[in-house]
Amino acid sequence: MRFARHGGPEVLSWDEVPVPQPGPGEVLVRVSAFAVNWADLLERAGRYPGAPAPPYVTGHDLTGVVEALGPGVSGPAVGTRVFGVIPRGGAAAEYVAAPAAQLYPVPETLSDAQAAGAAGPYLTADAAIVTMGRLAEGEDVLVHAAAGAYGSACVQLCRAYGAGRIIATAGSDAKTEQVRAWGADVAVNYTTTDFAEVVREVTGGRGVPLVLESVGGDVLGRSLECVSPGGRLVSVGASSGRSSSRFRLHTLFELGISVSGFTLGLWLEHHPELVRPSVERVLRLFAEGRAAPVVGRVFPAAEVAAAHEFLADRRSVGRTVVTMTPAP
Structure with a gap:
């Protein structure tokens, strides 16, 4: 093709x-x-x-x-x-x-x-959650585009790895219902509801320690408002095709936020040894029926x-x- x-x-x-x-x-x-x-x-x-x-x-x-x-x-x-x-x-x-x-x-x-x-969604999700995102048991997580391939993998893996509340966004009411079935505690239809307001309400205004972002554009910009002090945001793509114009350097050091990017292809090409732990974890979850x-x-x-x-x-x-x- x-x-x-x-x-x-x-x-x-x-x-x-x-x-x-x-x-x-x-x-x-x-x-x-x-x-x-x-x-x-x-x-x-x-x-x-x-x-x-x-x-x-x-x-x-x-x-x-x-x-x-x-x-x-x-x-x-x-x-x-x-x-x-x-x-x-x-x-x-x-x-x-x-x-x-x-x-x-x-x-x-x-x-x-x-x-x-x-391979693509699950190895990327595992690296974003464990290696880059450093998820600790019980931590709340915001997952964007959770009805997609990567997002659905994130929801399943976050649940398997002991996350606290999983707040997930999706583009329709039908998709939010599906996301809940996969393990999300709160599902937001981003076409009708402000996800940042929901995060503030659910967390008492504090935000979440980890945001898993793959959309870019305004979603990435607004996601910075959702990260709690000392929290992490991991970006793995931009399905919107747009970058963000709402990135303030002060956001990083005033709140102690870390922002990291991850591309599976680069690791496979240049650091395959870093991918191996993700492969082992994901294959184990598939074998145990804890992710599909x-x-x-x-x-x-x-x-x-x-x-x-x-x-x-x-x-x-x-x-x-x-x-x-x-x-x-």
């Missing part, structure tokens, strides 16, 4: 290209399914920093079966069902050659659709453009997935 120019979903096309050959440290994977995420939409539109110039094969999150090993690779073994995130892209294809270190065996508890979208990737909808390969539109319209609850396996 490639595009020759930037634009809307209409620029996407399936092209015939040679099957890649795995190089040193790589494995060849026959893709079963891949997820569509906000990075894919922004790359296609020409709004993602650092993305290569088109045409190139899109997609980052996938699941599939190992078909061949490249030089110097001892595993995962041929025939192993794997999942992972490919920072450089290429997941939206029948075959992809990817670094073996960026792929992990799929837990038996996950379907292909769940596995296709599991949420799939909003599965599209056939012929309808990738529709999958992009579905996600862009914010209709997805959880992950939007494309299957490469023909329907029976």
Whole structure:
């Protein structure tokens, strides 16, 4: 799946290209399914920093079966069902050659659709909560866009890791009900209610020790109002496509707030050893049934453009997935 120019979903096309050959440290994977995420939409539109110039094969999150090993690779073994995130892209294809270190065996508890979208949201959520956010047991947390892939992972992991009250935002009443079912104590429809006021009311005006933010723009700016003195805000993306104009340096040192950013792709490329603890924790939760990737909808390969539109319209609850396996 490639595009020759930037634009809307209409620029996407399936092209015939040679099957890649795995190089040193790589494995060849026959893709079963891949997820569509906000990075894919922004790359296609020409709004993602650092993305290569088109045409190139899109997609980052996938699941599939190992078909061949490249030089110097001892595993995962041929025939192993794997999942992972490919920072450089290429997941939206029948075959992809990817670094073996960026792929992990799929837990038996996950379907292909769940596995296709599991690594990105859950490894990012774990790092944001544990490594960057330093969540302590009993601490209150504000999770934005909680009905999405990353947000739903945050709600589940915060609950599993012993958070106090989980305050979650979502874009409709139906989504807030779903977020409560995943473990949120307070769910706010941000289209009708001021989430900052709710946080102040719930916490008695103090704010929360940890904010998990992925929207950017005004949401990021207003989230700084929700962090308690000495608290943390972790930003992992900007699905709004906008930065914030409401950042005051004084906010940091007057209240002792720490703000950090995290991008899973950078860690996978440059510090894979930092990702390993997240992998181990997340796989353990999947195996124990304490967390499960949420799939909003599965599209056939012929309808990738529709999958992009579905996600862009914010209709997805959880992950939007494309299957490469023909329907029976």
